[in-house]
Amino acid sequence: MLGGCRAYSEMFCRLKPLRRFCLKKILPHWLPSSRALSGAEAVNALRPFYFAVHPDFFGQHPREREINENSLKRLSVYLENLQKPGFKSLKPTQLTFYIREKTAQNSLEGQEPISTSGFRAVRFTLHTSDLLSTVLYILNSCSLSAEHVQSLNTTNVHSQPLQEATGMPDRPIKWHKSYYSFTGFKDPDEDLHVSRVETTLMSWLGSNGQSAVKKLKNSLPLRKELDRLKKELSDLLQLSDIRWQRGWGVAHRCSQLHSLSRLAQQNLEPLQNAKGCTIVFTDRSGMSALGHVMLGTMDVHHHWTRLFESLPSYFDLQRRMSALEDQISNLLGGIQVVxxxxxxxxxxxxxYYCLLDVFHNQLLKSRAPAHPQSLSGLEMILSSDRYEPSLHELGHFNIPALSDPASLQSFMRSRAQQARENITRREELKVIENELIQASTKKFSLEKFYKEPSISSRQMVDCCRRLLQLSLPYLHGMHLCVSHFYSVMQDGDLCIPWNWKKGEAMK
Known part of the structure; x- marks a missing residue:
């Protein structure tokens, strides 16, 4: 299994940076002199895009919904980083979205044709350094009109450069409303009106609460069935847990557990190798870097069987990985690799083992002097990019695998005290977060209150503190998820953005 790992490591070390981008080919020359967009203006400008990719449209298509949800989270993080004062150049972020289309005529050159499900896949890489450039790039990549962006950026902006950037004609065509009624296309004038209205928490809950209650009520029998199947399989195979990596609905989760249960009835012996493990249903089969057994939801039973049969070799690799992490820790003054x-x-x-092996070889070649236990109690994570080492606000170091070991140790020692302070704040914040989650669950009589993994403790604390100031009878008995956008999930879970707005809708 590890035969190709050394070759991979050598190849990895010889890689040269390939991330070179020429913004002149993508964005017009006038953008740097334009007035910078605010965060609210950027959200408004992207309303047509959010409407086209919103997960609510993909309830019966879990794969497309899953991809859009994950890409929206990554996009949100990118946009937030752009708004941070003094930010440095951002890591290029590749995104994939499925856009709902009415007819195959909407498929454009350079983009995938529309699938039989009526969705078109669009892929693009974000590498722009300001909000306006990013907004235009997203709209253009998805073949959405950017005409309305001009009204958000009137200072030092002329109509001709915008037309060149977006490919819009000199005189935009104005169709009669009967055209949109007949074709089913969205009237851009209506979209523009919607984009000027900012969604607020109270108005959104008022509009979507009944729909969520109905969906939740309909899902309750399936939820009970899911709990029964999960306990039954966990007891039979003596598992630590069963999880889902993506946002599958309850019906799909039940189907996956039924499939695993049938496999256990047909051939139990290989599955017993998973004793004590966590099984995660995801998009590919194997073992994760955390040691969880991953069952690809698109794989058939014999793929799963082969995976369970090969678990002993994975456990051996896991032991080697732990030993490698210990060796790296000893070479770097006791810091823990996580x-x-x-x-x-x-x-x-x-x-992950290959990534660790690359980094370990770098350390051995440098022969940099070790400083025993000087970084004990601290944490670092490894990445495969070529950016500079950094200290995360949560207290761990972000370390590229190809870092220069000598300068790396100097960097980490110089920031060790700051890292310890960040860790202390992180632990304190986690305690506050848990207390606020419990208080919110109790006050609003929520059946379940949770957050997306991409939501930080700081964001969750801010969200809960503001929620606790409100009276929200809509939430009684509901499942509430704190995320980056508004959505009613197919099984009735309510998703609200962590930075929700209060008050009347503003025009």
Whole structure:
């Protein structure tokens, strides 16, 4: 299994930076002199885009919904980072979205044709350094009109450059409303009106509360069935837990557990290798960097069987990985190498072992002097990019695998005290977060209150504190999720953005 790992490491070390971008080919020359967009203006400008990719449209298409949800989270993080004062150049972020289309005629050159489900996949990489450039790039990549952006950026902006950037004609066509009624296309004038109205928490709950109650009520029998199947399989296979990596609905989760249950009835012996493990249903089979057994939801039973049969070799690799982490820790003054699922790409055990091996070889080649236990109690995560080492606000170090070991140790020692202070604040914040979650659950009589993994403790604390100042009878008995956008999930869970707005809708 590890035969190709050394070759991979050598190849990885020889890689040269390939991230070179020429913004002149993408964005017009006038953008740097334009007035910077505010965060609220950027959200308004992207309303047509959010409407086209909103997860609510994909309830019967879990794969497309899952991809859009994850891409929206990553986009939100990118936009937030752009608004931080003094930010440095951002890491290029590749995103994929499925856009709902009416007819195959909407498929454009350079984009995938519309699938039989009526969705078109659009892929693009964000590497722009300001909000306006990013907004225009997203709209253009998705073949959405950017005409309305001009009204948000009137200072030092002329109509001709905008037309060149967006490819819009000199005189935009104005269709009669009967055209939109007949074709089913959205009237851009209506979209523009919607974009000027900011959604507030109270108005959104008032409009969507009844729909969520109905969906939740309909899902209750399936939820009970899911709990029964999960307990039954956990007891039979002596598992630590059963999880789902993506936002599958309850019906799909039940179907996946039924499938695993049938496999256990047909051939129990290989499945017993998973004793004590956590099983995660995800998009590919294998073992994760955290040691969880990953069952690809698109794989058939014999793929799963082969995985369960190969678990002993994975356990051996896991032991080697732990030994490698210990060796790295000893070479770097006692700092602990950790893998944080919410903050790192989803890696298999094989991929993560190779990444550790690359970094370990770098340390051995440098022969940099070790400083025993000088960094004890601190944490670091490894990444495969070529950016500079950094200290995260949560207290861990972000370390590229190809960092120069000598300068790396100097960097970490110089920031060790700051890292310890960040860790202390993180732990204190976590305690406050848990207390506020419990208080919110009790006050609003919520059946379940949770957050998306991409929501930080600081964001959750801010959200809960403001929620506790309100009276929200809509939430009694509901499942509430704190996320980056508003949505009613297919099983009745209510998703609200952590930075929800209070008050009347503003025009």
């Amino acid at each position: 893998y944080i699922e919410e903050l790192q790409p989803a890696l298999t055990l094989d991929e």
